[in-house]
Amino acid sequence: MTAKNRRTFLKRLGQGALGSMALPAFGNTLLESWKTEGLSNGDTNSEAYWELVKSQFNIAEGLSYFNNGSLGASSTKIQQETQGFRNLLDGFPSKYMWGGWADEKESVREKVADLFAVSSEEIALVHNTTESMNLIARSFDLQPGDEVILGNHEHASGTIPWKVWQESKGIKLVRPELPILPRSLAELTSIYEKAITPRTKVISMCHLVNTNGMLLPVKEVSKMAHENGVLVAVDGAQSAGMFTIDLKDLDCDFYAASSHKWLFSPKGVGVFYAKQESQQYLKPLMVARGYKDKSIRRLENYNTRNLPEVLGLGASIDFHNTIGAAVIHQRSFELKSYFRSKIENDKRFTLKSPASDSLSAAIQVVEVNGKEVKAVKQKLWDDYGIDCRPMSSHGLNALRLSFAIYITKKDIDYLVSALKEVAV
Incomplete structure (x- = not known):
């Protein structure tokens, strides 16, 4: 390859790199949605805001995913950017594997x-x-x-x-x-x-x-x-x-x-x-x-x-960081509190996570009294499309529920309704 051709090749490669990363920023996506849906500067106290956040994740249709404690989902934007890096690497493997990045x-x-x-x-x-x-x-x-x-x-x-x-x-x-x-x-x-x-x-x-x-x-x-x-x-x-x-x-x-x-x-x-x-x-x-x-x-x-x-x-x-660490912190404890408020006085359930915010956060564990946990987990999946983790160690016999930021209060309402039907 001549020096001129090499320069042309590298220039095109650089343009390709920029092109692969020229994806709309997550923040811009939210701003556009706020304008369309009439949200005021991303009001994080609004459930509409968190519905927007949820829309950034491509959770499978019909799945209610309360198993983030096992494995989280990447947002669409994160997937796109990662795929862009994969494409760059395969376009010039030795450059990007050893030193290019x-x-x-x-x-x-x-x-x-x-x-x-x-x-x-x-x-x-x-x-x-x-x-x-x-x-x-x-x-x-x-x-x-x-x-x-x-x-x-x-x-x-x-x-x-x-x-x-x-x-x-x-x-x-x-x-x-x-x-x-x-x-x-x-x-x-x-x-x-x-x-x-x-x-x-x-x-x-x-x-x-x-x-x-x-x-x-x-x-x-x-x-x-x-x-x-x-x-x-x-x-x-x-x-x-x-x-x-x-x-x-x-x-x-x-x-x-x-x-x-x-x-x-x-x-x-x-x-x-x-x-x-x-x-x-x-x-x-x-x-x-x-x-x-x-x-x-x-x-x-x-x-x-x-x-x-x-x-x-x-x-x-x-x-x-686009959502904000402090906002995510607040939402984690808000979802925990919302879930507990729905079942803590119901004698069909026993919460087996500490109540204080100094002692637990967005993972909560609940036993459906009188029911074997693996059977409850299977019924939630078969009848309601709810995925969660059964915990049998330490005498728990309880479901582990994860409230990640793509979980909305509407999702928790659906979960609680399903739990109450299974508890009958």
Whole structure:
């Protein structure tokens, strides 16, 4: 290829890149809808606004999706932008896989860091929470007799790495039992405090447990743990994106999240936070060229990876910010409150998530009294098109219901009506 032809080719490629990204912004889409439907500047207190937000998601016809805690949906806009990146990559694979998107990748890192109020030098862009929990558990040179505290509501991906990488070496895994319906954050903090001994090295805990949506006191436990020389690792798979999170304020050492849940990113991309002064403890799960990098990027050194999904995470953060983190925070708790108000005084149901906003959020768990949960889940699906998660562990026998931002109060009314019919 001559120099002239090469310049022409690269110019056309650049035009293609711009063309593929010349999609209407989510914000513009909403503004156009506001004008058409007469909404006043996106009144977030109006259900019409949230119907608009819901319209940004292409949920299958006839499906009422209350299972975001298992896996979230990407909005149409996020899908479009991610597909644009895929098209670019396939148009010039070697350029975009190795270096062509270096600046764009760093931009995503900065967006994630801003969302969690930390430095971009404390954020690694990984695959999911499971990878991050493995990274943490495998990194430590613990000695036989050392202890790691894992509450009994931890997800399997938060416990199995410790069992495989540490318990097999003679490290003791301490499993304190947490109440299903704690009275206060102090009660939960006290349980962790009592579990600490002079041999405790790490506390690994969920931010919001997947079993019954209980919020755990990360900030309070971190303060107490650090006073005892103990590090704190947090599984944030169910919290990141559901409500506002300031990781500096929480003061944990490590925080892992799968952005494909409550941030609605493409599947198979996640976020890992490591406090600057705690990064010294971490070792990469994989090594390749560039392994001498001292920055947090050494933890994501995969060589070839699915970069369109990583850049799609940036689109999901843009989507989140267009609505507004504070607005999403408020809506999460509003939907929780609305749902509870519909059934909390009905003797046919038992709510098995704590009531206080300091102890639970947009995942609520409810038992249909006298009914086996898997049968209830199946009937909701067969007769009403409602998808949710049955929870049988910890004596729950209850449905786990997720109230993501594409859920409206009308959807909750439909859910409650179905629950009442099933409860007969």
